Amino acid sequence: MAKSIIWYILKKKERTGELRDTKRPRRPQKITVVDDRIIISLVKKNPFTTVGQIRNTIQEVGVSVSTIKRRLE
Numbered sequence: 001m002a003k004s005i006i007w008y009i010l011k012k013k014e015r016t017g018e019l020r021d022t023k024r025p026r027r028p029q030k031i032t033v034v035d036d037r038i039i040i041s042l043v044k045k046n047p048f049t050t051v052g053q054i055r056n057t058i059q060e061v062g063v064s065v066s067t068i069k070r071r072l073e
Helices: 003-016 033-045 051-057 065-072
Strands: none
Touching: 033 051, 033 065, 051 065
């Protein structure tokens, strides 16, 4: 292990009293749990629904096609 890493760890322990990384703020999700349920129910009703059709159905949220695809994976 490099000296710089050990030095960093020791300084962090002095500064914070802990060795664990702190949680960093994340970007808030655009899709809510309710939106997830709507997407899943639409797909269950019609498995051949396209992602574009799903996006048009929940258009007030302003979700991209790629976001919907990630939710369906």
